[in-house]
Amino acid sequence: MTELPSADSVGDLIRQRRTNLRMDPDGAIDEALIASLCEAAVWAPNHKLTEPWRFAVIRGSARRRLGEAAARGLMDRGVTDPARLEKTRHKYERAPVILVVGCAANEDPARRLEDRDAVAAGIQNLLLTATAAGLASYWGTGIAADLAEVNQLCGFEPDTAIVGINYIGVPTGEAPVPGRSAPVVNWVDS
Numbered sequence: 001m002t003e004l005p006s007a008d009s010v011g012d013l014i015r016q017r018r019t020n021l022r023m024d025p026d027g028a029i030d031e032a033l034i035a036s037l038c039e040a041a042v043w044a045p046n047h048k049l050t051e052p053w054r055f056a057v058i059r060g061s062a063r064r065r066l067g068e069a070a071a072r073g074l075m076d077r078g079v080t081d082p083a084r085l086e087k088t089r090h091k092y093e094r095a096p097v098i099l100v101v102g103c104a105a106n107e108d109p110a111r112r113l114e115d116r117d118a119v120a121a122g123i124q125n126l127l128l129t130a131t132a133a134g135l136a137s138y139w140g141t142g143i144a145a146d147l148a149e150v151n152q153l154c155g156f157e158p159d160t161a162i163v164g165i166n167y168i169g170v171p172t173g174e175a176p177v178p179g180r181s182a183p184v185v186n187w188v189d190s
Helices: 007-016 031-041 062-076 082-094 109-132 148-154
Strands: 053-058 097-103 136-140 161-169
Touching: 031 053, 031 097, 031 109, 053 062, 053 109, 053 148, 062 082, 062 148, 082 161, 097 109, 097 148, 109 136, 109 161, 148 161
Parallel strands: none
Antiparallel strands: 053 097, 097 161, 136 161
16 A cells, blocks of 8 residues: 655645746646646546546647737727736746646536536646646636637637636746635534
8 A cells, every 4th residue: 555645744735835936938847747737636526526627738839829818808808908918918928838727517506516616626636736746836717717719729618617727837936935824613513
């Protein structure tokens, strides 16, 4: 039997995992490593084993296409600030890999919520695995998550809900570890 990591080492990994956009935008990430991140995601709890996760790996010039789609989405919603539009066009080029994670549609509202929760848990698995592999990561959403053009770019079905647009790359610097408040826990014994 494989020895399980101690609770302390798992807790350390969780505390090490933090948002970090300090990464080399041109640093290559091995395809096998990206595949292992996706595999880690599918091991998240998934009620009824519906396997709702969908993945798209956006690299190279496709990152710019993602940014252009997001900028068009902003313009369609009335945003005219040139600086904001330009930042949106280029923001996905800050990482060598943008790993978009979507949730397959389901007509049942309860199942739809459970599936989205499973995909979110899968993203946490993915990000923890990236941290364990020494990668920097950032979980984002924003306007691009709501655009039909982005679903099409990703090769997703039109009704797929994008849950995370994850920046993945080789870190170029350390991100500060933010503090966290103590959890609020209600103990109910009877």
